[in-house]
Amino acid sequence: MTQEHESTTPGEWVTYRPGIKVLDCTVRDGGLVNEHQFTDEFVKGVYAACVAAGVDYMELGYKGAKRLYSPTVHGKWKHCTEDDMRAIVGENPTSLKLSAMADADRCDYKTDILPKKDSVIDLIRVACYIHQLPLAMDMIKDATDKGYETTLNIMALSTVQEAEIRTALAEVAKGPVNVLYVVDSYGSLYTEQVDAYTKLFLEYTAGTGKHVGMHAHNNQQLAYANTIQSIIAGANWLDATINGLGRGAGNCQMELLLGFLKNPKFKLRPILEAIRDHFVPLSKQIEWGYNLPYMVTGLLNQHPREAIEWLDGPKRDDFVAFYDYMME
């Protein structure tokens, strides 16, 4: 395969597309299940698995403001200080790049994100809702100026009208961001919609050298299928989590994605080892993954928060009552 095919040629994935990047966001998105209270052993296990599996990026957590997220409630991966990160990765002498997410209005980015030369982080991913776009653009500029790669993840796309998305994409595409992500926050998208979103994003990245990414949730058991669909449509950056760990129904499973990708640099076995050694034990303590209340919120294009609350309550197995409640 030649480099001219590297970016977004559909069909090339049947062999493989060298430009595809896999980003593990297990600790970051999974931390939304347990307030980021993972043991160092667990995070080291995820890191080692990502390195061994040939994953391109690992997202360690959020750069969350301590004034908003108290370290007595939230674990260290809500803040991702250099000390905490280095306790896991040292100077990260590997080919795995590291990422942290900065949420608009929830990150003191000017002070908390250090110049790249002082950080083990390689990539800052800026997450925002559509109305926070101007702030997000400033965050991207700040991170770029400090020396980082950047992505923009506009959340809850499925609740935004196409005209607004187009305006946002046109604006953002003028700036320095490296990757624009299609984010299915509610796990509500069907594959034809993923196809359309990916192609819409590609309209605005064409000729800019920027890439399109996909971040899927598994409310309707479509996270993996939708990720494949985004590849076919031309997305090159793919989010996944080991064992699908993530808020609510969780994310695209890394093990399914690496089983599918044909680039020989990707190895499935280290991911299976990590699941056996770290995720099966974790599953005795916290709960994640596809479940009927999440299906209902996905189907209705709603945030999973009400399903999460329902599953913590006394009527957790009465998903008929939950369905009735959501349909009121």
Next chain:
Amino acid sequence: MTQEHESTTPGEWVTYRPGIKVLDCTVRDGGLVNEHQFTDEFVKGVYAACVAAGVDYMELGYKGAKRLYSPTVHGKWKHCTEDDMRAIVGENPTSLKLSAMADADRCDYKTDILPKKDSVIDLIRVACYIHQLPLAMDMIKDATDKGYETTLNIMALSTVQEAEIRTALAEVAKGPVNVLYVVDSYGSLYTEQVDAYTKLFLEYTAGTGKHVGMHAHNNQQLAYANTIQSIIAGANWLDATINGLGRGAGNCQMELLLGFLKNPKFKLRPILEAIRDHFVPLSKQIEWGYNLPYMVTGLLNQHPREAIEWLDGPKRDDFVAFYDYMME
């Protein structure tokens, strides 16, 4: 929507395609998990749910030869006698049609399948491997002559070369069968392959009045996604099971499928009720659904039997060892 759109026009499913038929095979495929040892209460629950949900067909089980499947080992849904079926459905005074599956070489069809006028069954589904096609064609002729609707389900398609499939389809399309099924026995197919198979089958049904169906397995969490893809490609008959109950990783979940289909005759709530009342209790007794060993067999395009055995053994949680074993 006019009738001219009824058959296979892509895109029409965004509103809805009246020609789409949903077939519940919960008891038939699910019975492969527990030797068809369901209680009458359970089967009545599935039947009532299918009626209330507007499902088109319910498959009660197999017409398995008693010389091969002893009634002391296998439950009554391995044989589907008229007495046993009528104990559940009476004279079936509903719009739900009933089906039974007849396996090539495992069914004494000439004697055990009664004339339609003496049976509550409406549809005989003939399952075979490709080398059993001549026998399957005789079984279809026999069932047609007796007054039944028929389908042909060629199993393990993913192990058959396209030239053989084409020969089979050309031959079968000359006969009386009503529906030709794409059967992903191993749960190994990706959506692009499902698209290609569905279109291949439609080449041979074009102009015949026959339909194409989809029967998916969930080894790679693609059963539902692949079923949607088959709809887009033009399949009109869709297999699903309540709660995904079925051999190994199970099947396309009825609850996901009915949530997706927009025909107002389909109701999701009765399916959720059935899961709460019958499937949650059953899940304490038997196991089904997506699991890593099934992912591995799906990925490798293998029958799930070795994964099923592994999960019954002492090393069930060591899926790394299973992966190594399958990769030898």
